[in-house]
Amino acid sequence: EAQVTQNPRYLITVTGKKLTVTCSQNMNHEYMSWYRQDPGLGLRQIYYSMNVEVTDKGDVPEGYKVSRKEKRNFPLILESPSPNQTSLYFCASRGPLRQARETQYFGPGTRLLVL
């Protein structure tokens, strides 16, 4: 089954304690992206990656890091989480530009609470 998976699904942590949210897709997609969803603000893009070792900032990259060492994985790293990073996070991927380029496939979400 084609899917995007995220782990963990729920996470409670404390300010300053480094954490990583993993994202993996099994569709051999080149493009992957991270979003955060906050009430009244919709989804805002954090980072995206066009391919292995190629990443770029979205609209709200501050406080986040990403890496893309393998095509299937795109982890989101919070090196020193703060309470304003409490949010619902979604990973997404999409196929190559020549094939249904507009369609993103979303993971189930990771709910993060930073105390």
Place this chain on the structure above:
Amino acid sequence: GNSVTQMEGPVTLSEEAFLTINCTYTATGYPSLFWYVQYPGEGLQLLLKATKADDKGSNKGFEATYRKETTSFHLEKGSVQVSDSAVYFCALSKGNFNKFYFGSGTKLNVKP
């Protein structure tokens, strides 16, 4: 800059009622426009899209027409069902589809 504005929710309708969710956008150039749907506890799914002016996207009884003159992409459905209860997001992207801009989402509640 690029942005999407959606009508505030929640929208509450009775089953078989007509649905309109308004979406307007600001963008330079010629964006592609999307509607995504998020069911409770799930990620977003693409509902429909339109890639150029006057295109009509449609899926599962939902429709939206890309109106460049009014910079709008309103979502409509003639007869909603309880199963349509979800949050609907309007979004835009341009060029190589690397950056996406989403509206704030509109929650739809359909009562039997």
